[in-house]
Amino acid sequence: xxxxxxxxxxxxxxxxIILVATMLLALVAVxxxxxxxxxxxxxxxxxxxxxxxxxxxxxxxxxNDGLMAVFFLLVALEIKREVLEGELxxxxxxxxxxFAAVGGMAVPALLxxxxxxxxxxxxxxxxxxxxxxxxxxxGVLSLLGRRVPLSLRIFLTALAIIDDLGAILIIAFFYSxxxxxxxxxxxxxxxxxLILFNRYRVVRLAPYLLVGAVLWVCLLKSGIHATIAGVVxxxxxxxRGAGAPLHRLEHGLHxxxxxxxxxxxxxxxxxxxxxxxxxxxxxxPVFLGIAVGLFVGKQVGVFGLSWLAIRLRLxxxxxxxxxxxxxxxxxxxxxxxxxSLFIGGxxxxxxNAMVETKLGVIAGSVASALIGWALLASAPGKDNQA
Numbered sequence: 001x002x003x004x005x006x007x008x009x010x011x012x013x014x015x016x017i018i019l020v021a022t023m024l025l026a027l028v029a030v031x032x033x034x035x036x037x038x039x040x041x042x043x044x045x046x047x048x049x050x051x052x053x054x055x056x057x058x059x060x061x062x063x064n065d066g067l068m069a070v071f072f073l074l075v076a077l078e079i080k081r082e083v084l085e086g087e088l089x090x091x092x093x094x095x096x097x098x099f100a101a102v103g104g105m106a107v108p109a110l111l112x113x114x115x116x117x118x119x120x121x122x123x124x125x126x127x128x129x130x131x132x133x134x135x136x137x138x139g140v141l142s143l144l145g146r147r148v149p150l151s152l153r154i155f156l157t158a159l160a161i162i163d164d165l166g167a168i169l170i171i172a173f174f175y176s177x178x179x180x181x182x183x184x185x186x187x188x189x190x191x192x193x194l195i196l197f198n199r200y201r202v203v204r205l206a207p208y209l210l211v212g213a214v215l216w217v218c219l220l221k222s223g224i225h226a227t228i229a230g231v232v233x234x235x236x237x238x239x240r241g242a243g244a245p246l247h248r249l250e251h252g253l254h255x256x257x258x259x260x261x262x263x264x265x266x267x268x269x270x271x272x273x274x275x276x277x278x279x280x281x282x283x284x285p286v287f288l289g290i291a292v293g294l295f296v297g298k299q300v301g302v303f304g305l306s307w308l309a310i311r312l313r314l315x316x317x318x319x320x321x322x323x324x325x326x327x328x329x330x331x332x333x334x335x336x337x338x339x340s341l342f343i344g345g346x347x348x349x350x351x352n353a354m355v356e357t358k359l360g361v362i363a364g365s366v367a368s369a370l371i372g373w374a375l376l377a378s379a380p381g382k383d384n385q386a
Contacts, residue, residue, distance in 0.1 A: 015258030016139015022263040023270045030271035067261045069230035076234025077250040096315030097158035103305030105130040108297030112289035125347040127170045129293025131339035134160035137332045151318035175346040176224040183222035190215035194236040269341045272358040286356040294364025298334035328376035334368030
């Protein structure tokens with residue numbers, strides 16, 4: 001189990017570094033003579049059809065609706081594994097990261113609402129600063145090597161996984177619209193088939209993935225965001241049985257998601273043109289709500305609820321960690337990047353406020369990464385304290 005955790009952390013850390021590189025590449029592309037080529041690529045129409053069923057979407061939407069469903073599939077597999085046999089399998093293990101995750105979702109949302117309460121359209125983005133990017137945050141943590149106890153890496157991983165679960169629920173309940181009864185009926189039938197597969201111990205992955213593709217199409221047409229299909233499929237994949245299907249799929253998907261899907265998402269969604277940008281953007285309520293929510297709200301919410309849980313003995317301090325190291329990791333939870341950009345696209349589907357959204361996500365995430373890294377780099381270990 002420990003070897004598997006080490007492998008997971010190494011993969012996520014490398015993926016985080018690649019995410020930073022693709023974000024910078026997108027910023028360079030969109031602020032250079034390549035800008036038209038960049039935008040043209042994202043706007044290119046991709047059509048897939050089988051008989052009367054035709055799906056016609058821009059390349060950007062295939063990434064955000066299609067490839068990100070695979071990302072959510074992997075998230076669901078990780079959540080299920082951690083809950084059934086991993087770091088979230090007992091009340092004692094789940095208590096501290098669960099309290100921390102709740103604080104890390106609630107406080108940033110409240111801060112964002114405080115900046116945008118007067119504008120109902122802007123208020124739709126309340127969930128943007130509530131998410132933690134597990135790959136990016138672990139990538140920063142990896143730069144510190146053994147200065148940070150493994151227990152804090154486990155804490156950050158567990159917190160981010162619970163955070164992802166919260167984001168999934170938020171997307172399902174708050175960013176679905178114009179529901180189609182017929183498409184929902186088809187989706188419900190697909191879910192029933194997936195549950196039957198699980199109940200009757202079907203261990204081959206192909207049936208789950210084929211029915212999952214049908215579910216994705218149904219949800220795409222239903223008004224519920226199509227990425228939820230990945231979550232449902234992931235939760236139905238059996239963890240036990242011949243060859244542990246969940247382990248096989250999780251192991252197979254990790255490299256594709258870490259080195260392919262998430263970097264492509266970052267490249268497609270973090271392109272921010274600085275042309276014509278002025279100081280007014282820095283006082284825009286959406287920008288302030290996201291940037292302050294990520295940088296201030298996440299660290300206050302995560303550390304505050306963690307401190308309270310430990311003081312009330314509802315959770316235990318990570319082994320070998322100091323309070324200063326704990327606070328540094330709490331700051332790193334303000335790296336919202338991937339999930340924050342994704343929720344931003346759902347909150348502002350017409351493109352309004354997306355410049356402020358991208359600027360706020362980048363500013364809040366970079367500030368959290370730099371300050372969190374600096375604090376952890378300068379923090380003495382528990383054995384070195386007087």
